[in-house]
Amino acid sequence: MIELTGVTKSYGALLALQGVDLAVRKGEMFGLIGRNGAGKSTLFQLMLGLLSADAGCVQVDGESVAGPRFRAVKRRLGYLPENIVLYDNLSGVETLRFFARLKGVDTAECMPLLEQVGLKGAAARKVREYSKGMKQRLGFAQALLGNPALLFLDEPTNGLDPEGIREFYQILKTRQEAGTTIVITSHILAEIQQRVDRLAILQGGRIRAVGSVPALRGEANLPLSMEIVTHSDDTRALVEALQRTPFGKLTIRGRHIVFECQREAKMLAIAALSPLSGHIADLQIQEPSLEDVFLGCMGVDA
Template sequence: MNASAIEVCAVTKDFAALRAVDGVDLAVDAGELFGLIGHNGAGKSTLFRMMLGLIAPSAGEIRVLGQSVHGDGFRDVRRKVGYLPENVVFYDNLTGIETLRFFARMKGADETECSGLLERVGLAAAAGRPVGQYSKGMRQRLGFAQALLGKPALLFLDEPTTGLDPEAIHEFYQAVQNLRAEGVTIILSSHILSEIQERVSRLAILRSGRLQATGSVHELREKMDLPLSMVLLLAEGAPLADIQRDLVAAGAEALQSDDTELKFSCARKSKMSVLAAVAALRETVRDVHVREPSLEDVYLGYTA
């Protein structure tokens, strides 16, 4: 599991005067579900396209599955890689199954896989309909089925849940987890941070072409040392002033309260002492909610 599926070494990409990617070093281990996040224009797509070998870096080197994505071995690498571009639109006049067979032939994959893949993404009933009649969500499913052709060892998913409803997003990530269980390495980009934070093993934050941070969500939270927030639901007649005094003594900050709730934040290093103070409040508190900083908070911390 320790072999690198993707190695990006000191990669830079210039478009005329614009430096889209600036000295990025990145390694994705085999079997990982890796997230790439960044705002529009941060260089995500350029990095994706370089990793796929669609464009060459201006400087640096990229190896995918142990091989260069350019040069003689490029066909070999591409047969082992699946790619779902953002917002892909297929050919309106071809049916779902014809579209899939076309890409299977292009990829040199087994065409008998196609029906099974359509079933896997829930499009079996629409297989014979022209793609022009598909909804956006159906096209995205077809794109996902396409990415799975040839049983790839590595999947690139660019904003894969755009246009999907919540139920479909849930199903999609379930399928992604199943693939990961099969040993497939997956790298996905998303701007919906809350969506990927529960799901990725590690992630990288890109800003203006530079890599700001790499690690698990947990590691990034620790590194940023962002405060946690807590909410206490107070019992009727709870002595608010006493409670506030005890919590501030334990390290709580930025307290806000009304009759039924007390909101505050605390630094990570005071988390345990504050929780001990909360526990000591006993029946004056009905419930307590602890919220870890979200990926949004971490992301904003890095890109601010």
């Protein structure tokens, strides 16, 4: 659905993107993560045709964003910028009808969309009376106008409460199941960890890593964390057994024993604990989080 080859973009002396190669498959939810200034917003604007690359090629749905036929492709795109600007003197439904006319979309879509994003009861209120989260919902509704084939969402849950975030991703899941391709950025890595199919990590204008979260975990070779809860405060037998194995440092807190082991040693750890199962009340295995993977790629000790 999206293909970038050797894309470079600079702003004067600042090199924002350096030789970026990236492909987003049709129908997937693809994440872009990176520190502030990593190049995510520039990449978004290039894929939307709002900026021109200094070098390289950007294609969306088979068309170059610099070509004459991309205008037709743009009509099938939806975009929610990180900082959406709305007209305070318009109501919610008037705002959505305004965007619908700009996009050439039937205004009959507006009220059902407002209901879908939870703004039906506030449709007639002026935008100036909306909270930050309500404005974000309205911005999301405008991105959904026209049932776009491709959605670009830049920090889309900014200002939403937990319930709003859950509803937002439920809508996205439904759209994706219907065939929509979604590109999303978020600084809340735990939020997208279980939701994206694949993601790219940007650093200094370059793609540092691309893949699914499990694949990136494997590439990062980060240790697992294992926590044992014993039946009593007497942990001696378990500690002695673990000390005979090649695992990391043990941390003991009352009935809790925590240690790290490499992924390939997980079954060895379980085998070492099996004869002592009568002493164990619970065992939890914690995979490295997306935040751990991200910091590892950035060269930061988590």
